[in-house]
Amino acid sequence: MITVLLVIHLMVAIAMIGVVLLQRSEGGGLGIGGGGGGGGMSGFLTGRGTANLLTRTTAILAAMFMTTSILLTILSTQSSRPRSILDELPATAPVAPVAPAPGAPESSTAPQPAEPAAPAQPSVPVE
Numbered sequence: 001m002i003t004v005l006l007v008i009h010l011m012v013a014i015a016m017i018g019v020v021l022l023q024r025s026e027g028g029g030l031g032i033g034g035g036g037g038g039g040g041m042s043g044f045l046t047g048r049g050t051a052n053l054l055t056r057t058t059a060i061l062a063a064m065f066m067t068t069s070i071l072l073t074i075l076s077t078q079s080s081r082p083r084s085i086l087d088e089l090p091a092t093a094p095v096a097p098v099a100p101a102p103g104a105p106e107s108s109t110a111p112q113p114a115e116p117a118a119p120a121q122p123s124v125p126v127e
Contacts, residue, residue, distance in 0.1 A: 005072055009069065023055075
């Protein structure tokens with residue numbers, strides 16, 4: 001059910017984007033597709049009836065988008081599936097520190113060098 005509703009939601013969103021992009025800009029915006037005589041796209045979808053149709057279509061698609069958004073939210077909260085990937089991870093016990101073997105020295109287990117190493121001398125040719 002959620003998958004079907006999600007597909008419908010995406011189709012409504014794509015249709016709403018297309019309808020909004022077809023509408024004529026009323027505020028000038030970027031000045032694209034505005035008035036002007038000449039040619040190009042200035043005469044495309046400029047009638048008052050077409051503007052009303054696109055406005056109504058945008059309003060209907062926006063209402064459908066909000067409805068599907070609310071339904072998806074309700075369905076996702078009622079779902080029995082885990083909401084997080086962390087819920088799917090198995091619970092593990094914390095790892096306890098390992099005690100040293102009997103008879104081992106109590107100092108650190110890393111071998112200690114006998115003498116500190118001398119710093120490396122730069123190899124500079126003598127002139």
